[in-house]
Amino acid sequence: QVQLVQSGAEVKKPGSSVKVSCKVSGDTFSRYTINWVRQAPGQGLKWMGGIIPVFGTASYPQEFQGRVTITADKSTSTAYMELISLTSEDTAMYYCANRHQYLDSFNLWGQGTMVTVSS
Amino acid sequence: DIQMTQSPSTLSASVGDTVTISCRASQSNSGWLAWYQQKPGKAPKLLIYKASNLEDGVPSRFSGSGSGTEFTLTISSLQPDDFATYYCQQYNLFGQGTKVDIK
Numbered sequence: 477q478v479q480l481v482q483s484g485a486e487v488k489k490p491g492s493s494v495k496v497s498c499k500v501s502g503d504t505f506s507r508y509t510i511n512w513v514r515q516a517p518g519q520g521l522k523w524m525g526g527i528i529p530v531f532g533t534a535s536y537p538q539e540f541q542g543r544v545t546i547t548a549d550k551s552t553s554t555a556y557m558e559l560i561s562l563t564s565e566d567t568a569m570y571y572c573a574n575r576h577q578y579l580d581s582f583n584l585w586g587q588g589t590m591v592t593v594s595s
Numbered sequence: 596d597i598q599m600t601q602s603p604s605t606l607s608a609s610v611g612d613t614v615t616i617s618c619r620a621s622q623s624n625s626g627w628l629a630w631y632q633q634k635p636g637k638a639p640k641l642l643i644y645k646a647s648n649l650e651d652g653v654p655s656r657f658s659g660s661g662s663g664t665e666f667t668l669t670i671s672s673l674q675p676d677d678f679a680t681y682y683c684q685q686y687n688l689f690g691q692g693t694k695v696d697i698k
Binding site: 581586 | 631687
């Protein structure tokens, strides 16, 4: 059974960076398009970007351009999301999710990684 | 930029009720709309894709309809497990969410 397994919770200082991982287990990594979605406490879902590991190309919304980097390591079947220049506004649950190529929907989600930014 | 407007933001209902949630896109999108269910502390779960297609394993009491800019999620005969928050999604944008709680 395929799963997306994310790294554990993080507590960071303002101004620092965080790198969250998402490992595909139970299936071939190249079949997946990994996206990142975040959810601030009590708020809705916001897309942060995605990557097609086969090609290594990532795309980001303007809101996060320059502050987020999404990468993929095919040798370990793991995708990463790095967010820099953290502020308290970045305190949120971060999810990785597979985006179905042809149906434009997120059909498999990781369990989430809580990132808390606090001085 | 495309905007997604979901309504209502909160909906109170009883077990056995039929509930309807609406999602309006600011631009027509050829039917590419998905619906998700999210329970507290859990990741979202895909229910419906391409407006009206039920994801594998999702109970048939969930249905989706609509086209162009207007879409609807209907839950027939609401069950205790259905009290949750529901989101629509089009391209890279999610609706604001509809919380279905117990009346």
